[in-house]
Amino acid sequence: MESLMFAINNLRQMxxxxINSGSKLGYIKDFKVDCDDYRIISILLPTQKSSWFNKNNSVEIPWDKIKKIGVDVILVDGSDVNIENE
Incomplete structure (x- = not known):
């Protein structure tokens, strides 16, 4: 992927x-950051489904699954995404 600089606030608004299904996954809720290497490891998106006991679940997409960052969208390969409990 190209080495461009983006502000975190700008990324959260995209x-x-x-790219596999063409579906909209939502907007970035949070980031996982490697503080030793100063890199983003993955992005976290809120799930569309609410659970029975109102647990906050997130969809985690590794940074290497991001294929293209455009002007107003981020294209990801969401073929194998993880849902994690917070």
């Missing part, structure tokens, strides 16, 4: 699109 919609995430899965």
């Amino acid at each position: 919609e995430i699109i899965d």
